[in-house]
Amino acid sequence: MFKFLKDKVKKAISKINDKVENELPDEEVEIVEEIVEKEEKKEEKKEEKKEEKKEEKKEEKKEELETKAVGIEEVEEVRAKGLFGKIKQKINTKNISSEKFDELFEELEIALLENNVALEVIDKIKNDLKEELVDKPIKRKEIESKILKSLKQSITNLFEVDSIDIIDKIKNKKDEPYVVCFVGVNGSGKTTSIAKLANHLKKNGLSVLLVAGDTWRAASIQQLEEHGTNLGIRVIKHNYGSDPAAVAFDGIKAAKANNVDVVLIDTAGRQHSNKDLMRELEKIVRVSTPDLNIFVGESTTGNDCVLQAQQFGDTVELDGAILTKSDVDEKGGAAISIGYVTGKPILFLGTGQEYEDFEEFNADKFLKFLDI
Known part of the structure; x- marks a missing residue:
């Protein structure tokens, strides 16, 4: 990676x-370092004086305190004169x-x-x-x-953008299901990422419902149904060519009726230049009012992935990103750039073909991969 x-x-x-x-050229610079001598004996004497003070009578305390004050001033003067030293050395710099x-x-x-x-x-x-x-x-x-x-x-x-703990957010939403909508271009891996996230949520004790909102791509509904069967998760679907906003609406309605924690909405892949499909996406978001809009992009496409996220962000408000195929990305340009450019965090990385090949993004781990 x-x-x-x-x-x-x-x-x-x-x-x-x-x-x-x-x-x-070399430039000779004089470095001055201060050193401080240790005075353990004086510290010990101070501690002894403190103990003596506790044993003295009330009538003698005022006199002793005055004597103490003078003693402290003398110590400070000695420190000012004798405790600090300086070492000078010359080094070559650029x-x-x-x-x-x-x-x-x-x-x-x-x-x-x-x-x-x-x-x-x-x-x-x-x-x-x-x-x-x-x-x-x-x-x-x-x-x-x-x-x-x-x-x-x-x-x-x-990577200093506001992170999102999706598990925590879902658990903190009461009474209604937490709705997540997935957007991205064709072939970016949205449907597979939805299945991986569904598996991740289920393993964290959350109930999930999938919505087949991609009513255009051939076999898209069947693909999501296969994932649902494998994971034991219900899928809400309509016929191909149906209004995806209506499918999303029915999915959320079913989740409410069955006290489901999370609704994950699949959408058709689209290019930002297709105005009709972008208007359709706006409608899906308007009807379903998601708690989270996630952009799914292919990590290996680099700067194109970042540009796509920007363009989708112009149509719907994005909250974060999932980068797929990170395991085969040798360049890392998308991972470095997308958070800074969009102002939104990377939530997860897709790292393989299996449901378990899905990990929360960690900036420290990313830097270790770069070995810098």
Whole structure:
């Protein structure tokens, strides 16, 4: 997973390190470090004095407190004069100018572009690194580690969007079923993702009902029914060509009547350029009033996946994304970009063909895959 991205980024940073080492002059910088001496004996004396105070009579306390105050002042004076020392040392550093940084960043920019990272994300990473690296003395032996650390922090910040604990949200909704609507282009893996999420919810003790809202694609209803049979979950369906909004309405009605916790609505894949189908999607959302609208995109399509999410977000308000085929995605551009570009979190990753091949997205785990 994400091997191509990992290799390209590491090679780019190694090249940047070599250029900084070979092309920039050394600058000698004087480092001043303060040291503090330990005074265990004085601390022990203070503790002894405190014990003596407790044993003294009330009449003597005022005098002793005054004496104490003087003693403390003397100790502080000694500290001010004698406790702090300074060590000076000179080290060789490299200083990257703004112009040089722009030149150096081209290596990393190419690596990110080759891995389908969105342009606005690349710009964000560039600005973050510029702030951390430009006009700041960097020790010669720490150049590569400093760049890696700055890059890791920048990518970590990309995932700082409000996360959603879907299990918690479902359990906190009382009286009515929690409704989730799935949207995306043709072939992105919506129906399979619905089945995987249904399995995940069922394993967490929640009752689920599936709605076959894709009334256009041949065999789409049968596909969802097969998943329902495998998982022991009821599927609400109409005939092909039916109004999908009506199917969604009936599904929610059935869930209410049977005290079902969650309704998962499948919808037909569509391109944002098909205005009729996008209006149909608006109607489905208007009728079913979902608690959660999830975009399902294929991770391997990279920046196209991010663009699709943006376009669907222009029609319906998205709450999060599921990225399918993440297990065979060597580039990772969609995973890096989609949260920052849409402002919505990645909820789950599809990582294989089985129902269990479905995991909650974890930014720390993602960074471990990148090995930075």
